[in-house]
Amino acid sequence: MVYDFRNIEKKWQKYWRDNKTFKADSNSEKPKYYVLDMFPYPSGSGLHVGHPLGYIASDIVSRFKRSKGFNVLHPMGFDSFGLPAEQYAVKTGQHPKKTTEENVVRFKNQLHKLGLSFDWDREIKTSDSSYYRWTQWIFLKLYNSYYDHGLNKAQPIEKLKIPTNLNENEIESFIDSKRLVYVDTIDVNWCEELGTVLANEEVIGGLSERGGFPVIKRPMKQWVMRITDYADRLLDDLIELDWPESIKLSQKNWIGKSEGAEIKFSINNDFIDVFTTRPDTIFGATYLVLAPEHPLINNITTDKYRKSIIEYVEQASKKSDLERQENEKNKTGVFTGSYALNPISNEKIPVWISDYVLFSYGTGAIMAVPAHDERDNEFAKKFNLKIIKVIDGGNKDECYTGNGPIINCGEYDGIDNIKFKSIVVEKLESKNKGTKTTNYKLRDWIFTRQRYWGEPIPIIYDGNKKKALEFDDLPLELPEVESYLPTNDGLSPLARNNDWVNISINGKNYLRETNTMPQWAGSCWYFLRFIDPDNNNEFANKDLIRYWMPVDLYIGGAEHAVLHLLYARFWHKVLFDLDYVNTCEPFKKLINQGMILGNSAFAHRIKNTNNFISFDMIKDEKTQKIHVDISFVDEKNRLNIERLKQNNPEFKDVNFLKGESFYVSRDIEKMSKSKFNVINPDQICDKYGADTLRMYEMFLGPIEQAKPWNTSGISGVKNFLNKFWRLFYKGNGWAVTDRKANKSELKILHETIKKITNDVENFSFNTCVSSLMICVNELTRLDCRSYEILSPLTILLSPFAPHLAEEIWEHLGNKKSIINEPFPISNPSYLIEETKNYPVSFNGKLRFTIFLSLNLEIEEIKKAIMEDERTLVFLNGLEPKRWIIIPNKIINIVF
RNA sequence: GCUCGGAUGGUGGAAUUGGUAGACACGUUGGACUUAAAAUCCAAUGACCAUUGCGGUCGUGCGGGUUCAAGUCCCGCUCCGAGUACCA
Numbered sequence: 001m002v003y004d005f006r007n008i009e010k011k012w013q014k015y016w017r018d019n020k021t022f023k024a025d026s027n028s029e030k031p032k033y034y035v036l037d038m039f040p041y042p043s044g045s046g047l048h049v050g051h052p053l054g055y056i057a058s059d060i061v062s063r064f065k066r067s068k069g070f071n072v073l074h075p076m077g078f079d080s081f082g083l084p085a086e087q088y089a090v091k092t093g094q095h096p097k098k099t100t101e102e103n104v105v106r107f108k109n110q111l112h113k114l115g116l117s118f119d120w121d122r123e124i125k126t127s128d129s130s131y132y133r134w135t136q137w138i139f140l141k142l143y144n145s146y147y148d149h150g151l152n153k154a155q156p157i158e159k160l161k162i163p164t165n166l167n168e169n170e171i172e173s174f175i176d177s178k179r180l181v182y183v184d185t186i187d188v189n190w191c192e193e194l195g196t197v198l199a200n201e202e203v204i205g206g207l208s209e210r211g212g213f214p215v216i217k218r219p220m221k222q223w224v225m226r227i228t229d230y231a232d233r234l235l236d237d238l239i240e241l242d243w244p245e246s247i248k249l250s251q252k253n254w255i256g257k258s259e260g261a262e263i264k265f266s267i268n269n270d271f272i273d274v275f276t277t278r279p280d281t282i283f284g285a286t287y288l289v290l291a292p293e294h295p296l297i298n299n300i301t302t303d304k305y306r307k308s309i310i311e312y313v314e315q316a317s318k319k320s321d322l323e324r325q326e327n328e329k330n331k332t333g334v335f336t337g338s339y340a341l342n343p344i345s346n347e348k349i350p351v352w353i354s355d356y357v358l359f360s361y362g363t364g365a366i367m368a369v370p371a372h373d374e375r376d377n378e379f380a381k382k383f384n385l386k387i388i389k390v391i392d393g394g395n396k397d398e399c400y401t402g403n404g405p406i407i408n409c410g411e412y413d414g415i416d417n418i419k420f421k422s423i424v425v426e427k428l429e430s431k432n433k434g435t436k437t438t439n440y441k442l443r444d445w446i447f448t449r450q451r452y453w454g455e456p457i458p459i460i461y462d463g464n465k466k467k468a469l470e471f472d473d474l475p476l477e478l479p480e481v482e483s484y485l486p487t488n489d490g491l492s493p494l495a496r497n498n499d500w501v502n503i504s505i506n507g508k509n510y511l512r513e514t515n516t517m518p519q520w521a522g523s524c525w526y527f528l529r530f531i532d533p534d535n536n537n538e539f540a541n542k543d544l545i546r547y548w549m550p551v552d553l554y555i556g557g558a559e560h561a562v563l564h565l566l567y568a569r570f571w572h573k574v575l576f577d578l579d580y581v582n583t584c585e586p587f588k589k590l591i592n593q594g595m596i597l598g599n600s601a602f603a604h605r606i607k608n609t610n611n612f613i614s615f616d617m618i619k620d621e622k623t624q625k626i627h628v629d630i631s632f633v634d635e636k637n638r639l640n641i642e643r644l645k646q647n648n649p650e651f652k653d654v655n656f657l658k659g660e661s662f663y664v665s666r667d668i669e670k671m672s673k674s675k676f677n678v679i680n681p682d683q684i685c686d687k688y689g690a691d692t693l694r695m696y697e698m699f700l701g702p703i704e705q706a707k708p709w710n711t712s713g714i715s716g717v718k719n720f721l722n723k724f725w726r727l728f729y730k731g732n733g734w735a736v737t738d739r740k741a742n743k744s745e746l747k748i749l750h751e752t753i754k755k756i757t758n759d760v761e762n763f764s765f766n767t768c769v770s771s772l773m774i775c776v777n778e779l780t781r782l783d784c785r786s787y788e789i790l791s792p793l794t795i796l797l798s799p800f801a802p803h804l805a806e807e808i809w810e811h812l813g814n815k816k817s818i819i820n821e822p823f824p825i826s827n828p829s830y831l832i833e834e835t836k837n838y839p840v841s842f843n844g845k846l847r848f849t850i851f852l853s854l855n856l857e858i859e860e861i862k863k864a865i866m867e868d869e870r871t872l873v874f875l876n877g878l879e880p881k882r883w884i885i886i887p888n889k890i891i892n893i894v895f
Numbered sequence: 896g897c898u899c900g901g902a903u904g905g906u907g908g909a910a911u912u913g914g915u916a917g918a919c920a921c922g923u924u925g926g927a928c929u930u931a932a933a934a935u936c937c938a939a940u941g942a943c944c945a946u947u948g949c950g951g952u953c954g955u956g957c958g959g960g961u962u963c964a965a966g967u968c969c970c971g972c973u974c975c976g977a978g979u980a981c982c983a
Binding site for chain 1: 896898899900901906907908909911918919920921922934935976977978979980981982983
């Protein structure tokens with residue numbers, strides 16, 4: 001009887017579905033455990049082998065925790081609003097809802113095949129109006145709240161104290177200026193191609209994150225969320241989180257809190273405000289630099305320099321951030337012709353403009369201290385500006401950024417520079433020339449998109465007057481439109497539906513807000529909806545939230561290190577302040593799975609020709625790498641030209657210059673449909689089975705590490721599962737016996753229990769697989785068929801290969817699913833092993849180091865040594881004077 | 896440029912975080928079983944030298960250092976990957 005994974009997997013997937021085996025119970029006496037995956041965007045290309053990596057890991061933890069007696073919530077849903085569906089709709093006219101639903105069905109089928117233990121009764125789609133009704137509701141909660149800096153929390157807008165001397169319009173704009181969501185006219189990243197505005201965070205190197213289209217600055221009215229009010233709390237609360245340090249660090253850097261001072265430099269009758277973190281170096285400030293966007297530039301530029309300034313400003317405005325960065329080595333800038341007054345040293349210093357100063361950070365102007373700042377130093381050297389050293393340290397002509405005593409500052413010389421910081425700030429404050437300030441890199445979150453496929457914003461307008469919709473008006477459903485393109489003047493496609501835009505309430509006419517929310521909105525709170533997905537009266541019941549929150553384990557890709565994780569934390573804190581949730585942080589433990597990379601294949605095209613050349617024949621030819629589908633390439637990197645031409649018409653008229661075969665080159669890259677390197681899990685499932693795929697993905701390497709996909713080792717995992725099966729079946733017969741297990745069999749079992757328990761708790765799934773392999777190899781060698789061993793072993797296997805484990809469990813005579821069977825506990829009495837002894841050195845005193853091959857408690861080590869004969873031979877009547885014991889490692893015994 | 900990671904056999908990766916480097920798996924080679932193949936099992940497999948036998952030397956990207964002991968810690972490099980907003 002062979003292990004028939006096809007029927008077994010089908011059988012148990014049906015069983016789990018029919019019996020709702022993984023249904024989470026909210027009225028349980030057991031301790032709870034909430035395991036969450038970052039839910040996927042249901043893209044058109046379906047699931048690839050990289051997606052399940054995190055899902056398999058979280059599934060192992062879920063099954064393990066169930067087995068350990070926890071009440072586990074392990075839900076799944078779809079982040080189903082998003083740009084690709086809309087772009088597809090623009091292209092084909094198909095309603096995004098239709099394509100999204102088709103994709104969801106496909107994703108679900110693929111996920112089901114993997115045997116993941118999701119509670120599908122809790123499935124969420126962010127584009128369902130029953131879901132986004134509550135996204136809109138949270139939006140209104142933010143709209144109707146303000147941040148009370150005294151209480152350091154958000155408060156309902158009714159509690160806001162309004163100054164008494166205001167008229168009606170002023171009251172309104174005062175309230176608006178305090179709301180957590182407000183409208184502002186700002187220079188935004190306008191992407192012509194997408195017809196939409198992107199958040200700063202979504203622009204990468206001057207191009208849109210999705211699609212890679214150019215982005216330019218353009219002023220526009222936008223809804224903005226006041227996330228900056230939460231900067232301090234978002235920063236401070238990071239400390240307690242059990243997250244990877246690298247992710248915490250990137251959030252910290254993103255928030256970018258820095259203490260410093262704003263200093264006023266007088267110029268003509270005006271002044272330039274600069275922000276600096278180094279007020280202690282003010283005597284070394286030999287010039288000022290303004291960002292090219294700075295509004296004062298026009299006023300202070302003298303006629304002599306006006307032409308070059310105008311040229312420079314124009315050039316800078318065309319440059320993308322990426323180009324500004326590329327010019328790193330060769331700084332540019334021009335002199336304005338004006339001089340400003342250093343408020344401390346009273347020196348006249350020149351004012352320059354340069355694009356190495358960013359308008360969006362600080363005040364958009366800096367005081368340059370070339371002696372103590374690398375960038376200023378480079379700039380000063382290039383333009384022959386004065387360099388004055390004011391802190392002692394470093395080599396003579398080098399830029400020194402460290403600390404030390406003050407020099408070249410007259411009466412202040414000798415003072416420690418850190419102390420000098422506060423002296424300077426005090427002096428500036430007394431002269432009204434500056435203040436101590438804290439600056440953040442974090443900027444408010446631009447929340448509107450000129451898109452169709454998103455949540456409509458529940459606001460209506462009476463002229464310029466805004467009116468929020470009432471709770472009863474929600475959900476505000478997405479209207480139908482004729483075309484999914486934005487209007488020519490940049491309005492959302494929703495503006496095309498006049499019947500929807502114009503509404504009348506109690507005989508009064510209003511216009512609707514036509515913008516929609518960004519894709520992040522739905523994912524900011526979905527983990528709360530999973531707790532109570534069908535609730536029509538609340539976004540989730542408070543008692544249920546109290547029971548299930550926080551999320552105990554959150555697994556997802558590192559690409560969400562900042563944006564999603566920061567936005568979700570922000571909304572959660574608002575809901576916490578308004579007393580809707582009971583935890584101030586949503587995610588207790590975070591694991592980032594590494595990307596699974598694909599092995600792309602490239603054919604080489606000779607530049608500016610239609611000739612492709614075999615990789616082994618390239619000599620001096622300049623070539624361009626073109627992706628070809630990896631399914632047309634064999635393991636020796638030979639391309640099947642016929643099949644390529646059949647499937648990709650663009651290669652139809654191409655010449656292939658080749659010897660015996662046409663060779664391609666290979667490269668490791670991110671797995672993506674556009675790179676033709678996608679491996680689909682369905683293929684692997686069909687060929688090897690879900691259990692093999694699950695174990696193999698875990699066996700590939702540490703969960704957090706990026707790794708290329710290759711299937712060369714998959715047969716090892718398949719062999720392991722077959723071996724496992726053969727422990728129970730010999731030939732065609734059931735081989736399990738009632739024989740008592742012997743000592744060595746028990747030792748193998750209990751060692752494995754200990755290793756697996758430890759490794760699952762430390763998320764080291766690759767070593768779990770190894771441990772199971774070793775265990776099965778040894779039991780096979782011993783021909784162990786004892787029920788006493790094989791029954792607990794099946795439970796050990798069940799988180800990793802659940803289908804096989806269930807099947808065997810049933811054959812062992814159990815009527816119920818293995819899912820809630822208690823996880824075996826290792827018995828340390830089976831673990832004591834012989835000790836190995838190595839004399840290490842004679843160092844005045846006789847000294848032995850005793851290595852122990854197992855982790856034991858100190859007392860156990862002592863006991864083992866005293867009882868073991870070979871150890872006693874070493875001790876040989878000598879009474880140890882001193883034990884140097886490092887737990888679990890070594891014992892040095894000094895005589 | 897900056898920040899954070901990483902580098903271990905032919906390959907993916909282990910190494911209880913300072914204690915026998917290379918677990919486990921793939922691949923390769925040889926053998927058993929078979930008419931044959933598949934499957935399965937057994938053996939070998941870091942490199943070099945020695946091989947009639949014990950064995951020896953070198954080995955965790957490179958160069959130093961600390962230590963009885965370094966893949967692991969410290970200092971200085973090289974290369975690769977990821978992120979990035981020149982953050983003053």
